[in-house]
Amino acid sequence: MQGHFHFPADRAKIQKQYAAIFFFVSAQLSLIQTHLQRRNRHSVKQEDSVIIAIHILGKLLGFSSERAWHRFVTGNLFTNGQFLERSRSNRRCRALHFAIKWIRHELAKRGHHHAYVVVDSLPLPLCHAARRHRVKRFQGIADIGYGASKKQWYDGWKLHLQVTDQGLPWDMW
Incomplete structure (x- = not known):
């Protein structure tokens, strides 16, 4: 499943999942905005909420390789070249690790996203x-x-x- 460049699932379904996660992440990110202060925030190519939502969607879909996930994102979700390059995307995810942990914890507290x-x-x-x-x-x-x-x-x-x-x-x- 992860070895394919194009995911066999429906693209519209994945985009709907991304939109739902993005909406939730945007709401939660305003609560922890004080911890995410850094230089040159005005010149970023993608907002923090987009990066976090993409990262969480990759985990929910079961991608374990950062390279395969980035290839999937640029081939299916951001086809116009508006997404970050792979190394920059991975560095931003590592920099936003605190926010990602917070949001995954909030998702788990809701109880709808785990089977057992x-x-x-x-x-x-x-x-x-x-x-x-x-x-x-x-x-x-x-x-x-x-x-x-x-x-x-x-x-x-x-x-x-x-x-x-x-x-x-x-x-x-």
């Missing part, structure tokens, strides 16, 4: 086995456990985390 939630547990070690008998701070609270994946004992707690199918933390206990 996975529960995983992992140990949170507080001290190594060599210092286990000297540390008295968490003696009544933390337990000694065995981490089978690393084949070692640990003193600490266990974190239980729910993660959506898009990789966003949903809940923990």
